[in-house]
Amino acid sequence: MTYDVAIVGAGVNGSMTALTLARGGMKVAVIDRGGICRQASGVNAGTLTMQMTRVALMPFALRAHAMWADAKNWLGHDVGVVVCDGLSLAFTEAEEELLSFRATKRREAGAPIELVSGARAREIEPGLPDNVRLAGHCVVDGFANAYLTGQAFRAALLEAGVTLIEDRAVTGAEPAGTGWRLLTSDGPIEAERVVLAGGVWLEQMANWFGVRLPMKCLINQVAVTERMAPVMRTVLGVASGLLSMKQYPHGTVVIGGGWQGTGDPVTGPRDIIPTNLLGNLRLASYVTPALKRARIVRAWLGLEAETADALPAVGALPGADGVFTIGSIHSGYTSGLCIADMLARQLLGQDIPLSLAPFATARLVQEKNA
Amino acid sequence: MKAETTDLCVLGAGPAGMSAAIAAAEAGLAVLVVDDQDQPGGQVYRAPSLPRRIVDEDAQTGDALRAAFAASGAKLLAQHLVWGAAREPDGFRIDLLGPEGLATVQTPRLIVATGTTERVVPFPGWTLPGVIGLAAATVLLKAEATLPGKRTVVAGRGPLLYAVAAKILKLGGVVAAVIDQATMGEWTGALPALASNPGLLARGLAWRAQLLSKGVPVLHGEGLAAARGTDSVASIVTTSGRVFECDALAVGHGLIPSTDLTRLLRAEHHFDRARGGWVPARDAMLRTSLPGLYVAGDGGGVSGAAAAAPQGLLAGLAAALDSGRLAAGSRDAEFASLRAAGDNRFGAAMAGMFALRPEQAAAIPADCVVCRCEDVTRQEIDDAIDQGAGEINQVKAWTRCGMGPCQGRVCGDVVAELVAARVGSRERAGQYTARLPLRPLPMAELIGEFDYTDIPIPKPAPL
Numbered sequence: 107m108t109y110d111v112a113i114v115g116a117g118v119n120g121s122m123t124a125l126t127l128a129r130g131g132m133k134v135a136v137i138d139r140g141g142i143c144r145q146a147s148g149v150n151a152g153t154l155t156m157q158m159t160r161v162a163l164m165p166f167a168l169r170a171h172a173m174w175a176d177a178k179n180w181l182g183h184d185v186g187v188v189v190c191d192g193l194s195l196a197f198t199e200a201e202e203e204l205l206s207f208r209a210t211k212r213r214e215a216g217a218p219i220e221l222v223s224g225a226r227a228r229e230i231e232p233g234l235p236d237n238v239r240l241a242g243h244c245v246v247d248g249f250a251n252a253y254l255t256g257q258a259f260r261a262a263l264l265e266a267g268v269t270l271i272e273d274r275a276v277t278g279a280e281p282a283g284t285g286w287r288l289l290t291s292d293g294p295i296e297a298e299r300v301v302l303a304g305g306v307w308l309e310q311m312a313n314w315f316g317v318r319l320p321m322k323c324l325i326n327q328v329a330v331t332e333r334m335a336p337v338m339r340t341v342l343g344v345a346s347g348l349l350s351m352k353q354y355p356h357g358t359v360v361i362g363g364g365w366q367g368t369g370d371p372v373t374g375p376r377d378i379i380p381t382n383l384l385g386n387l388r389l390a391s392y393v394t395p396a397l398k399r400a401r402i403v404r405a406w407l408g409l410e411a412e413t414a415d416a417l418p419a420v421g422a423l424p425g426a427d428g429v430f431t432i433g434s435i436h437s438g439y440t441s442g443l444c445i446a447d448m449l450a451r452q453l454l455g456q457d458i459p460l461s462l463a464p465f466a467t468a469r470l471v472q473e474k475n476a
Numbered sequence: 477m478k479a480e481t482t483d484l485c486v487l488g489a490g491p492a493g494m495s496a497a498i499a500a501a502e503a504g505l506a507v508l509v510v511d512d513q514d515q516p517g518g519q520v521y522r523a524p525s526l527p528r529r530i531v532d533e534d535a536q537t538g539d540a541l542r543a544a545f546a547a548s549g550a551k552l553l554a555q556h557l558v559w560g561a562a563r564e565p566d567g568f569r570i571d572l573l574g575p576e577g578l579a580t581v582q583t584p585r586l587i588v589a590t591g592t593t594e595r596v597v598p599f600p601g602w603t604l605p606g607v608i609g610l611a612a613a614t615v616l617l618k619a620e621a622t623l624p625g626k627r628t629v630v631a632g633r634g635p636l637l638y639a640v641a642a643k644i645l646k647l648g649g650v651v652a653a654v655i656d657q658a659t660m661g662e663w664t665g666a667l668p669a670l671a672s673n674p675g676l677l678a679r680g681l682a683w684r685a686q687l688l689s690k691g692v693p694v695l696h697g698e699g700l701a702a703a704r705g706t707d708s709v710a711s712i713v714t715t716s717g718r719v720f721e722c723d724a725l726a727v728g729h730g731l732i733p734s735t736d737l738t739r740l741l742r743a744e745h746h747f748d749r750a751r752g753g754w755v756p757a758r759d760a761m762l763r764t765s766l767p768g769l770y771v772a773g774d775g776g777g778v779s780g781a782a783a784a785a786p787q788g789l790l791a792g793l794a795a796a797l798d799s800g801r802l803a804a805g806s807r808d809a810e811f812a813s814l815r816a817a818g819d820n821r822f823g824a825a826m827a828g829m830f831a832l833r834p835e836q837a838a839a840i841p842a843d844c845v846v847c848r849c850e851d852v853t854r855q856e857i858d859d860a861i862d863q864g865a866g867e868i869n870q871v872k873a874w875t876r877c878g879m880g881p882c883q884g885r886v887c888g889d890v891v892a893e894l895v896a897a898r899v900g901s902r903e904r905a906g907q908y909t910a911r912l913p914l915r916p917l918p919m920a921e922l923i924g925e926f927d928y929t930d931i932p933i934p935k936p937a938p939l
Contacts, residue, residue, distance in 0.1 A: 141864075141865070141866060141867065141869075141870045142864070144869070144870065144873075148873055158937070160937075160938065160939065161939055197928055198928075198929075204936065208939055211939060253872075253873035253874070254873070254874065256870065256873065256874070257860070257863060257864075257865075257873070257874045260863065260864050261863065264864075270864075272864075272866065273866065330879075331919070332880075332881055332916060344933075345936075346933055346934075346935075346936040347936050347937050348933050348934055348936070356876075364934075364937065365934065366934070368562075376562075377562040377563075378560065378562075378912055380560065380571050380578070380580070381932070384578075384922065384923065385931050385932050385933070387919060387922060387923055388923045388926050388930075388931050389931050389933065391919055391923055392928055392931070397919055398919050398920045398923070399919070399920070400918075400919045401881070401916040401917060401918050401919065402913055402916065402917045402919060402922065403879075403880070403881050403883065403913070403916045404879070404883065404911045404912075404913070405911060405912055405913065406909075406911050416937070416938045436937075
């Protein structure tokens with residue numbers, strides 16, 4: 107059986123690409139060495155914010171936010187999305203400068219961020235301390251239950267006729283006719299075109315095609331409290347972007363912000379660094395003093411890919427006809443839906459409303475492997 | 477933050493941990509033992525908080541071991557909760573929370589002697605107030621000399637049933653019934669192995685005789701169909717439909733090796749149903765797959781208290797040997813005899829008696845809560861598997877089971893059994909990924925006093 111497109115990696119980018127392609131009439135397979143959305147797409151903090159999004163991604167992030175908010179309708183399944191306000195806070199003069207500069211740039215890129223006083227921020231979020239100097243207030247914010255992403259997409263992919271192959275590792279690729287043969291732990295899979303959607307494993311995947319695509323690996327830390335009575339109603343962050351925090355309807359508070367642990371793409375996430383956990387939690391409880399009553403029940407790490415310029419790697423893989431990548435989106439969970447949808451529409455030969463050219467994978471490829 | 481270094485760190489001050497410390501200290505290692513209780517003893521030799529009303533054999537053995545431990549020169553860090561651990565280039569880092577806040581221990585060698593967690597296979601009503609674990613009942617009875625209720629039903633599987641029932645009688649309480657899932661046939665089948673420790677067998681038979689002489693109904697081959705009551709347990713119904721009124725139910729279905737630490741450190745494990753579940757792989761000297769990491773006692777596979785002490789001594793000597801404090805070959809005969817004592821038939825037979833049977837998980841009704849922290853029912857777990865969750869961590873993600881304060885310690889074994897029934901094996905079903913903190917950490921104690929400017933906020937991401 108030859109597929110029109112085989113997608114390697116069943117995270118949110120691969121799954122969304124597959125869904126649009128299948129709904130567009132293509133015969134699609136998604137292959138993952140584990141279960142669907144078990145890596146970054148399932149373990150990230152679920153934040154759908156504009157205040158941590160790169161300026162170049164803002165138009166995509168805004169569209170993606172609307173997609174997440176409406177997932178029940180177009181995806182057909184719930185990912186527990188809550189749309190709410192977001193606040194990014196400054197407590198020092200330096201943070202005030204950083205915040206006003208960044209908020210202005212993001213606002214110019216289309217994010218409806220308003221700079222408000224500390225007093226106004228406390229009206230919006232009464233649980234804040236009284237020394238907020240300045241806040242970025244954005245009405246387009248919110249969060250998803252990241253751990254439900256796989257459940258929702260799995261059902262949607264099967265309904266769309268996608269062949270989902272979990273627990274099968276792709277180990278290499280070779281040309282086959284006009285397309286490619288993917289070698290796997292359980293026999294070959296042939297497809298006319300291949301989309302690599304492997305997050306931090308994109309570098310290894312590009313290697314199958316003799317292409318060197320360097321990827322950095324961030325090891326992001328997330329922590330969660332026990333269920334508790336409501337202590338916040340907005341998505342809270344700080345000017346530097348090193349905090350993202352929100353309370354889920356069931357009462358747990360998820361605390362992230364990109365503090366680092368240890369690990370690498372080969373062994374996966376390894377260890378939480380206690381001083382980084384402490385730093386993240388101190389920042390969280392400084393922003394919301396009521397969290398001092400919380401108990402931390404769990405912390406974990408997820409791997410996020412980052413390119414040399416910290417922008418996505420989307421489009422044709424040079425030197426390998428019919429092979430494409432999507433990944434390293436930086437705020438990938440928020441924006442990925444929209445970018446993956448657009449890549450799929452391009453592959454279907456449709457016009458897309460925004461250009462993916464700035465993210466072309468070709469800019470990142472170094473010398474070809476010998 | 478307080479930071480200590482030592483030659484050997486031992487986690488858990490039960491019989492295995494104390495014995496390991498005694499052996500290693502005698503061989504010249506600086507030993508630091510960490511335990512979350514006030515006093516050493518662990519679960520089986522738990523130190524009493526009040527003067528003893530009952531001095532039994534366990535109490536004597538425990539007091540003697542505590543005295544030997546106190547004289548050993550090993551240092552005890554009591555009231556310290558182990559919440560994290562990591563491998564470092566020179567060994568291990570252990571993260572602790574104690575009365576004075578956060579602390580760490582750096583050690584080239586680590587012996588994990590953290591025992592077991594009690595298994596309760598869910599049944600309707602198991603979350604009612606008044607329903608407690610058999611292990612919790614032993615804490616009440618041994619350490620606090622307190623009865624679980626005025627009229628207690630004791631139910632489940634394994635020797636603890638009889639130990640708990642007998643202790644309740646000894647303290648003057650009423651046992652409404654003992655409901656043992658094991659049939660008389662299973663017990664007689666185990667007799668030859670149990671006879672390998674005549675003392676323990678005699679004690680068990682004496683407990684049983686006491687119960688029968690007091691007219692306590694002892695049912696065999698029966699389980700609990702339900703516990704009933706509005707605000708708290710008022711009666712139980714057995715699987716054959718017999719009803720017993722009570723105000724307390726002590727129930728347990730065996731013990732599960734506590735592998736949080738060895739999983740967190742990513743040592744190799746394998747599934748050994750007869751020894752309680754997933755256990756770390758160990759060599760003849762109780763070394764795990766990670767250099768410098770040893771596991772002694774029930775945490776390496778349920779073997780019982782009698783095996784825990786010799787296993788502890790062996791692991792302590794192994795750490796000394798691997799540190800170069802013992803000459804190779806100098807104590808081989810001792811190792812062999814400790815190994816024999818640490819691998820006893822009695823403990824293995826008992827562990828086999830209360831190993832989880834697939835039928836026990838299969839019998840859980842659809843609407844019964846399996847994960848009590850997050851109120852996840854059997855039906856919701858089955859639905860997640862129907863929707864394509866092929867292993868336990870995907871089930872956790874899609875249902876929240878195992879995400880609560882106990883981190884899946886209570887439900888994990890049973891949930892994995894439910895998944896295994898559908899995906900073919902416990903190996904395929906997998907284990908919950910170990911996450912720190914290993915126990916919930918109060919934020920206030922964790923963060924302490926600090927200034928905003930002290931928080932080492934990293935460089936902002938690019939705009």
